[in-house]
Amino acid sequence: MRRFQTFVLLTFLFSAVTGFAQNNNGKKATVTGKVIEQDTKLPLEFATVTLLNPGDNSTVTGGMTNGEGVYTVTVDPGTYIFKYDFISFQSVQVTKQVTGDANLGTTPMAPDATLLNEVEITAERSTVDIQLDKRVYTVGNDMMVKGGTVSDVLDNVPSISVDAEGNVALRGNQSVTILIDGRPSNLAGSNIADVLRLLPADSVDKVEVITNPSARYDAEGGGGIINIILKKGKADGFNGSVTATTGQPDNHGLMANLNYRSENYNVFSNLAYNYRKSPGMSFTNSEYLDENGNTTQYVNEDSDRERLRRGVNANFGIDWYLTKTLSWTNAINFRRSNGDNPTKTYYDYYLADKTFNYTRFRYNLEDEKDTNVNYSSYFLKKFNDDGHQLKVDVSVAKSIDDENSYISDEIVGSTDPDTNSYQQTLNKENEDRAVVQADYVLPFSEESRFEAGYRGSFTTLDTDFDVQDLQDGAWIDNDNYTYHLIYKEKVNALYAQYGSKYGKFSYMAGMRWEDSNIDVNLLNANDYNKKRYNNFFPSAFLNYEFSENSNVTLSYSRRINRPRGRFLNPFGGLQSNINIFRGNPDLNPAMTNAFDLGYMRKWNTLTFSTSAYLNVTDNTFQFVRTRQGETADGTPITVTSPINLAQEYRFGFEFNINYNPFKWWRINSNFNFFRNETKGDYTFNYTYNGQQLEDYQDFNNVAYSWFTRINSKITLPWKIDWQVNADYRGAETNAQGKRRGVASMNTALSKDILKDKATIAVNVQDVFNSRKWKNEVYLPGELRSYGEMQWRKRQITLSFTYRFNMRRDNQKEQQRDGQGQPDSEDYIGG
Template sequence: MKKIQSVFLLLLLFTSIGAIAQGNPGNVTISGKLIDQETKQPLEFATVTIQKLDNTTVNGAMTDMNGEYSINIAPGTYNIKYDFISFKSVVVSNRQVNADTNLGTTVMAPDATLLQEVEIRAERSTVDIKLDKKVYNVGQDMIVKGGTISDVLDNVPSVTVDVEGNVSLRGNESVTIMIDGKPSNLYGSNLADVLRVLPADSVDKIEVITNPSARYDAEGGGGIINIILRKGKAQGFNGSVTANTGTPDNHGIMANLNYRGEKFNVFSNLGYNYRNSPGNSMTDSEYFDENGNTTSFINERRENKRKRKGYNATLGFEWYIDSTFSWTNSVSARNSNGDNPTDTYYYNYNADGSFNNTRYRFNSEDEEDRNFNYTTSFLKKFDGDGHELKVDANISRSTDDENSQIRDMILGSTNPDDSSIERTLNYEEEKRTLIQADYVLPFGENNRFEAGYRGSFTQKDTDAKAQILDENNEWQQNGNFSSMLEYNEYVNALYAQYGSKFGSKFSYLLGLRWEDSNIDVNLINRDEYNNKRYNNFFPSAFLTYEFSEGSSASISYSRRINRPRGFFINPFSSLQSNINVFQGNPDLDPSKTNSFDVGYLKKWRDLTLSTSAYLNITEDSFQFVRRTEDALPGQTPVTYSTPINLAKEYRFGFEFTLNYNPFRWWKLNGNFNFFRVETDGDYTWTYTNGNGEEVTDFQNFDNTAYTWFTRVSSKMNLPWKMDWQINGTYNAPQNTAQGRSLGIMHFNTALSKDILKEKATLTLNVSDIFNTRKRKNYTNLPTVSSYSEWQWRERQVTLSFTYRFNMNNQQRMKQERQGQGGDDDFNMGG
């Protein structure tokens, strides 16, 4: 099986490398801009060809994200031809060019006849590579049909999602997730659950920003991932409905409906889903005494039956008060509930390997999440050059109610002391308010000034109880796993940045952000009150050099912060296992990162290459440590996993991303990331052992690890209007201070076909074809050595059906072109 997987990955990797060609520069420049006649939007990646009068091609280029082009040629008389798929070609004949010439704005009209006849359908690139970000267009990815946002992220270049739902960017989990430019925790306090509930079909595109500028929130030492949800842009009533079914149970229906008039736009997103995500885990442990002698063995086997149903609804209204002023309001609500019955077996063996007994633990867990979110936004455009003011306000309320009852027993035993009944009660409530204002002022030829304010105010209360049923059938509190946590976070921020372009080659962007943080972390049940008040400056600097059309390099720097939240600080999470327990740390301090990045971008006609080298230096970085402490005399020691602040982390790496279109019907993209992580720090802790003695333990966490991961995707347009896509991902092994994680390889594939005169699409996808996506770890501690595997979700097969209202292929492509533009970032030449 491993050989087959390796062959799959190598075939995909080899086919992602193409030939590189480059034209010769001349001594005069032809420049201009292309726009869509109907939408007035710039046409990105349109082809501009310079030909002699005998139609011999001299040079050519593609337009950038603003629809602009610039081509170097020798002086002379030429024919200039503009081509863009699904548009009528435009030709400027017998144009004499003896000096630098700007041809102004050229308007291109859609070719409706060509659209009806073409069989290989035009599509935007799945991955759009820019110097400062990568934009992943979800609409063309069949792999995630019927899935969740978590599935979408796991197919994005540079991004990985582990089996627990934790998101990493370039292997760094200190990443900020945003939804429509706003913090994702506005949609719920448990990020992994939010990403697993919201459907993939609600996502338009994903922006990956590895080194954000000062205009962005400073949170997230590893960068920012911005999830942009769908909003209708086409005139009149249009939209789509997607229904899916699968095995294990994966059933749902999703509707994106929109009505747009001259003065307003009403958009909605409605969905229901029911999912069963069975998973499993195993841990084989060998325990030692203080002299290193084996005392016992325990083999733990766990099966999860995660069943969940969820509802989500968003309704929004845009009012175009006049041509320069718009007001948008939206309300969203989400409810998700389910159960996760978990069976855990502990097979206990004596020191000599002989069988002792089997302990069985059953955890019946029920959970309900509710979220309400209201957003209002004003946009005032002062002129047509990007001079604007935008003001946003957001109010969010979330609750998470999780309860479980746990029965623990030794199978075959009649001793009452060999069984117990426990329960956990966990209730979270979060209130969040966000106010943000951004002002943009372009001036002069190539200058731009930006400034803004952001206020983020969060209040979160967590009441977690663990109780055990005594011999009198009364519930007694277990103080070791009970807590009442109050978390208040108030962050006010101001920023300003200035960008300019001098000459035809250099551009720069300089910014400074100031954030004032006032944070309370209070353990009410222990009378522990802790206030953390600090303010910091976060500078950023970007410099770009454009070698030629489609070829540029950049160097950037930014300073970032990562504040601990959620389960990182919550002392108690769950008791699915009572010998391997995760425990948060309320005393965690924020980590701060200095991030450096050097990038290069090159675009050819059929190939785009983006590569970068990066260095992150993080102070007080979060590290998960495992420590073993005795429970009660004669019982198995408990192993705790806890995040702590270590002294320093150095992360250096390089990555490259390739987009290659060898033919119009075949698209390839690949991403490779290699990095080195060095940690420097020690950890000392004190605990009371089973004999009531206070014990101090110490561990040196100095460690250097090398690892890499790669992802390759191939998509083909087949005859009969069918598409086929396959993705392969490999995460290499990595050493840690306490053990080693093994490599993980998995593949996904999908097949789709347009039906009903191209008004509908039928898609079949298989996630984790070989059922190999499992986290595997070796852990070595002084008192225990273990090997573990964990599979959060088993192989999934999903069939989905999408029907589009009042939207044929031509309208689809027009809507996609309108969505190509679209961010307010300063253009750094990419």
Template sequence: MLLFLLTTFSAIAQNKVSISGKIIEKGSKQPLEFATVTIQTTDNVTVNGGLTDIDGNYNIQVAPGTYNIKIDFISFKSIVIENKQVNQNTNLGTTIMEPDATILNEVQIEAERSTVEIKLDKRVYTVGNDMVVKGGTISDVLDNVPSVSVDVEGNVSLRGNESVTILIDGRPSNLAGTSVAEILRMLPADSVDKVEVITNPSARYDAEGGGGIINIILKKGKANGFNGSFIAHTGVPADHGGSATLNFRSDNFNLFSNFSYNNRKSPGNSKTDSEYFDSEGNTSSFINERRDSKREREGYTANFGLELFLDKTTTWTNSVNIRSNDGNNPTETYYDYFDANGVYDKTRFRYNLEDEEDDNVQFSTNFIKKFNEDGHELRLDASFATNTDYETAQIDDVVLGTTTPEVDNTYQRTLNDEDENRSLVQADYVLPFGEGSQFEAGYRGSFAELITKSKTETLEGNNWITDPNYTNLLQYKENINALYAQYGSKFGKFSYLLGLRWEDSDIEVNLLDENDYNNKKYNNFFPSAFLNYEFSEGSSASISYSRRINRPRGFFINPFSSLASNINIFTGNPDLDPSMTNAFDLGYLKKWNQVTFSSSAYINITDDSYQFVRRESGDFVTQVIDGEDIVNENNEVVEVIGGEDIRTPVILTTPINLAKEYRFGFEFNINYNPYRWWRLVSNFNFYRNETDGDYTYTDFQDNVVTQNFDNVAYGWFTRVNSKINLPYKIDWQFNMFYRGPRNDPQGRTKGIFAANTAISKDILNDKATLSLNVRDIFNSRKRRSYTNLPQVSSYSERQWRERQVTLSFTYRFNMKKNEKQRNGEQNGGGDDEFMGG
């Protein structure tokens, strides 16, 4: 197919010649993306045109002749090259554009157009002015980004696929310890500048993440002189905090910093109504579970760095990031028991008080050498981080109204202590050559070690006795070395990028207390291919392929679980294998004056995919009312003396490798500006997910049970975001999200609807902004699902966080509200990937 396309487009281009060049800004020497280049005859009749790419380059095909060449960019003086004779491929070199001082004041609102940049290979969302996330967390930011969704547990998915890699400034957000969902809830939304969504990454990127990559770019002030902003917020439920971004830039260095403090409470709730069956399928009992959690957290983050301009072509940046959070989560759970006829029997009360201390320190260094202005450069990156997470819980489980508390009640305490060290080194080399061609190569090494000590103790009499089922010492070690190379070129309207990545993985998952050592070594090749064709100015299509890997980490592999509930338990699986994905993507992009439309159809085929399954564990929670259990050597109750015995099976949720998964879907994004004061962004995604596989396990009676997980499920979600500039410098933003219902092999999940709104007013001569936002207006963001197993049928609802109202005040000094900060903006990698046009 590639040879056919190359031959076809070469034949088309034989009767054409190209006009190429590069456009930069006069002051900063930075490239101007989306500058318009128009080719006209000498009597001003337009024959062709195009837009500059991210590096300011353009390449336009015309028939041989004499032309007027016009270059335009908003807020810059237009440039016209008259009577240029073009009889062969012509490179106009670098064109420098000067700002037009007479229209600068009119352009300030035009900066809003850059809030969403839709490209064929990725989409970039500037979230600094997103009012609905003021005072929130990065998790809230991602939940407002098209194609991305965050469920009620905080899990992030891209186009419905949770196998996604989350990067912060181009670096892993976590490797093995604290879950990504928890990290995203710790970091404040006010620290985010942009979010890059890369649905099908090239060989240059880490192969991790079968569903794609989300790169979160933190704010780094780049304007000249001393400038910054302060933000303070308060909210209901209790959410108080503030942040400061300070920056000083001179000709020789740039000093940047960001500080934040938050003290918030995020109350949530859940319920599960379960019907239990005996071995013959008859109803044996009912249990209704009701849970309320508080989740109180206090913490701060501090990021400061120094960017040195060693000369005009060399930059060296060093930064330190410190994060510290303390929190507790008192959780109250009530269990109402009913017999087989639905007659109320008793109520158990379980109180789980969790306390957590999390501290993280990371040092990063970045060196960039630019050999010329055409993109020939060398980039070196390294980061070193240490993280400690200390979590304890005190659990009291009592039967209300009992007369024998020493028999009926249980008291437990748990410990989960994590220590993690990780480092990353990376080198990237870019060499443009010829006309429109570029070669890239690089190395990446990622190394991590995590020690997790988990312990559960039960009070028996006056002694704390260790429970071996929930006690372990886990060591996780990960060493990944990677090499990549890719080559791209463009001729005429056709461009391509071909790449190959090789990764060597050395993974150890060791249960040290059990002398259970698991070492997995493997190396893989990850090819990628991208083909683009530009039909006309603002209209282009692409087809791409890449191979991806998804390695299990964190709570996926840790056998220890939370005991907030002792009848519905989650536990990790240390024997999980990585899953491999072949990803195909077909995209189309069209730009009009007021509308940008992009769409894509995608297919992901995954081997050894893993998902969560529920099964009976073989354990029971035995409760005695006014009586005492008599058990045999197999711990089976043979007699109850002086009371009634009720045994409730413990249902276990765990991830497993589940054969093969086929995911097909399509999505479209629309960025529409019907008026200068109104902007609409919408996204729709539909996917079909098919799994083929069986799960076999041995139950507590030594029976082999096989569950058929062959399933076809359809899912979809949509999001609409509207922002309106009202008179008197008032802005109003409103967005809605809906995820459709979907089926899975063990049940069904109902649809989820949520809406957010915010209003803001500029005050103090535009130096300050006052904002009020409401997240989850209708308090409807709940996960509602049905689960059907041979032993139990249940209905669950879970609301991770209730409706939030936040008032924030922002003050800026020596900077404009919509300042684009062009001068040398650093994004931590990923923003300058070469796509061959």
């Protein structure tokens, strides 16, 4: 909250300072110093330093402090009043005589309790903080996600979209890396969408969106990086909050954030239990064609899913401040969930003339149990107050996922046992992950610094999937779907980068080298795929400041997108036996060259940023649908799989606006338009009517699409907050069909009660029940289909939050944490 207020005040103060600055052709003196907070001894960033004429108190010149609290001003020799200002702190004035270059040492500033109270009443930190290199979304202020999941959080963040299947895209690009507290945290093998739907939204402090990362960051993710930062208390003493939720469809949970902070250590924890149903639906209406384009039959597939989840999430950690310059953080996270997902599917069959033939009913009872344990240890050594430091981070994780299902498939009204089938699937996944990273920062001056580091990531994923058919009362393995897949990944990386600033111009250039050793072994088929490659990933950033509130940036980086999880698994489930998703164990990584041109301008009540971007990707992934065999009754089986295509060109531009027209109204909006061109072709084999056939398809395609989102928060009478979020995702064509546009809206109301110690809120997700994935597919000579999929129907949630030993504003981000509390950026890198 303080940083937001500081920007508003500095916009006015700095304009006044520069407007009255003196112009002297004589020799000037350079004066430096440092401003700190009196109680905590922490540096104050963005504090204003104003030099006044002692005779008439007129402004001579001025400046502001950097991230280390250090300021530099240039002035003619003479006597001046140095005035130090920072919002919610008492002003300090010191008279000094300047005869030449000098260092005025450290100036402490004390909090102003009266001013602080006024700020708390009249101002609130913006939900979305738009910065030039990244965007920071503060979840604590967002009523829209109360009682929801991390997936709901991401779907409210500018530039990010989450489709009906839970797939996350940044600027429309699904090749994005998702981190939790800067770490992969067992997301490699698991379905990322499932993990994000399990974690409660109330455990998230903020989300960072980095569209074009530098060499410091992991090169994974052609579309950028999304970093989810979990809550950690910052106030002294014992404090925390408890949140209870209930909703319809069933959505019940209890969440506690507890924290104890002293001078030498900080203990924090997040505890959560949730019971959630996510009923959904899907249908696919297909028209099957022969090689001449004539209709052979129609099949309408209609499914209903329940998706019940019961989960426990616990996070415990301690920041230990060993000395004034050395801190050590340890944390352990335990997550466990189980659930049932009964799926009922009806298939209505029609002849070529649309005469009804028969109906099949398929029932899939799925049971799943997930257990994950993650331990991390983090060292931070600060050699001085100028930013010279070393960071070492180690984390290990173990994940076990057991998923079993029972499937019955019967023709409605038939008494012939030969027309019915019964199957069961047994799926066990075991994942082990270890990450080691070290980052070293060496400033050469206040305006330049060198960084270098190492990162090692080691993952093993063992997936044993077994499908059995019931034959004559016994379960027999089905070799068509049974497999045992072992995925091993070892990635070692080194990086170095240097940045400097000259006046209004600054730059940073870096190089990252990654050595990748990947094994994808399909044991049951004796299919061994070894991937050995190493790559250089350069990055470069240029920045020019037109003024304090206006700048432009040009950046470049090279990225990689390695196939993982369901992209590699040769089989993904049997919810349907005619529309199947199947991974490709032989997928190669995609390489992306990313260019970004950005501009940002700030006014008192408005922040505007825009960027144009170009991503050129080699070996890009493309989902293709092919006909592969047929069921016992002759219905063709359509399989969707990812393949490597030759090249993809993605160009687009976006606008982001934060606007506060009044104290009681805040608006932020995002608009993104992109053009996506793919170039490539694919030849595939399939079986039809007992014959082995070969087909060729040209995947050259140009698609245009866009999406927009607007978020409005209004304070109504009696201090009731009302928030509305609306978005629209435009249609997009591909080589095999079209995805239709979708509009949706969420809304929420909240009220502080019990002398602002508690908050009650109600929110409605998907007000019009319209958030559905809609897709058209056309394969010449094979099929024409239209389908819709809704992951979760409209949901209403009521939540109650109680805070103890903390004010409501303590839930918002405060000015820099203690010695051992790294910035969010410190977690990422190496």
